[in-house]
Amino acid sequence: MKLVAITSCPTGIAHTYMAAEALQVAAKAMGHEIKVETQGSVGAENVITEKDLREANGIIIAADTKVDKSRFTGRTIIEVPVKEAIRDPKELINRALSAKPEAPAKVDLTEQVSQIKAEEKESRSGIYKHLMTGVSFMIPFVVAGGLLIALGFAIGGIYVFDHPGSFGETLFTTGKSAFALMIPILGAYIAYSIADRPALVPGMIGGYFASTNGSGFLGALLAGFAAGYLVIAIKKYLKLPKTMQGLMPILIIPLLSAGVMGLLMVYVVGEPVAFVNKALADWLNSLNGTNAAILGIILGLMQAFDMGGPVNKAAYAFATSTLVPGHASPIMAAVMAAGMVPPLGIALSTVLAKRKYTAAEKEAGKACWALGASFITEGAIPFAATDPLRVIPSIMAGSAVAGGLSMAFGAGLAVPHGGVWVLLIPNVVTQLVPYIIAILAGTAVTAGILSFIKKPVSEYSNTKVNYENVQGELKL
Structure with a gap:
């Protein structure tokens, strides 16, 4: 059987390509063919053609952004959030292949009005x-x-x-x-x-x-x-x-x-x-010491909670709104520090507690070093998907520490992205050394907690995600 799919996440970086990789691997394991069009930050890649559509037995759209569906008119589409494709790609493929075809569209006024109403409702x-x-x-x-x-x-x-x-x-x-x-x-x-x-x-x-x-x-x-x-x-x-x-x-x-x-x-x-x-800005400017640290802790928890999902994006959007050209934002600094910690902490844990990770997980941990350093929080997702009850609390604790310390130290950041690479640019970060300490402390907390509470590899029997297959982030 043949399928086509589109994946797209808000940033067009990690989730987009991880979902595509998960679908491709699952389809191959099930004996099917799939072509996945990724609508990422560099634009549409591997674009679905008319020939692909004619031969397709199922259509999947895994996206958290608006996707143009005009080319699929008259076809049954399985549409889900992008994380669903990462979490359970096989179930998604089965749904697409078993979906009943829609009746051919009739070109009459009643049908067009109904379609418009359905689109408005959506x-x-x-x-x-x-x-x-x-x-x-x-x-x-x-x-x-x-x-x-x-x-x-x-x-x-x-x-x-x-x-x-x-x-x-x-x-x-x-x-x-x-x-x-x-x-x-x-x-x-x-x-x-x-x-x-x-x-x-x-x-x-x-x-x-x-x-x-x-x-x-x-x-x-x-x-x-x-x-x-x-x-x-x-x-x-x-x-x-x-x-x-x-x-x-x-x-x-x-x-x-x-x-x-x-x-x-x-x-x-x-x-x-x-x-x-103005009232919010005045309140934020008045924060110092303990109060600032509490705000940093909250922002840190939000960054790690869903690793690139809506809560994470809400904290990031709030931080970018505080940026003013020529001035360093303490909130932006706290959010970036907290967002770097989950992949970095996991990467360190794979080094400190090697017997608790499979060979494939340790390889994925190497990629997490680069992802964390580049402020791509989504690098932690494959680990959280297989062991959420241990991984998510661990990364939230580390991010809370990093965000809280960053705010308490009064660190500021003048840019919205870039990870450790922008720390080398003069005048981008205020309180540079304390800021680095905050990131290192958060990384150590995540790595320490996760290494302690995670069970040895032999005790895991039903792992939902195969790390040898879900490593789309390595392509970033």
């Missing part, structure tokens, strides 16, 4: 997916902007902005421009996820207002959802004569939705959300 129930779509499009702007700002400082010094036209100042300004775009992009692609292309204009306009009126990240979230559902409402309730229907996508919807979003962001959303943001 869009209303996928709030997390809409948010993650926006975040996935925003993250490259955050990362590129942050690193370019850091490089500008490294080349031109801390006052690089006083030297317009210089190489360092050009990099710094380019980074600031990328940062300025991230909020409009977030609003635009949340709206796009809800109501497709017509919602891009009002979503981006709402996001732009959010970036200029002080409502920031929260304002862009509200703008994105408001724009998306506004476009759905316009399409549903505004009926024009057939002769004028062609004006809807190019004139009527952009004009009405953009106008309404502008009024909404100025008179309703702007000031209240800006007030909340």
